[in-house]
Amino acid sequence: MTDRAAARAAKNTLASRFAADPGVAAVGLARQATDYVVRVDLTEADAGARVPADVDGVRVVTHVVGTVHAL
Structure with a gap:
């Protein structure tokens, strides 16, 4: 079972990697x-x-949402 703290750390790692x-x-x-x-x-x-597919043992899922536009 993956807890919230582990998932948050993995999220921060991916957010930094894909920021640009x-x-x-x-x-x-x-x-x-x-x-x-x-x-x-x-x-x-x-x-x-x-x-x-995973970061530090935390599963990563992807969803295609298309282009995001500001309102």
């Missing part, structure tokens, strides 16, 4: 069943190839 990547719209936490996971929102499906 135009294919990554956001990095956050999500719950799946009883575990926390890191969720990476992508602007394009091809960017998913650069995202690891």
Whole structure:
């Protein structure tokens, strides 16, 4: 079981790694069943190839959300 603190640390690692990547719209936490996971929102499906399946034992899931525009 992955706790919130471990997931938050993994999220911070990925957020730093992908801060300048135009294919990554956001990095956050999500719950799946009883575990926390890191969720990476992508602007394009091809960017998913650069995202690891896990970071420090915390599972990473990706979702293609498309381009994000300011309101």
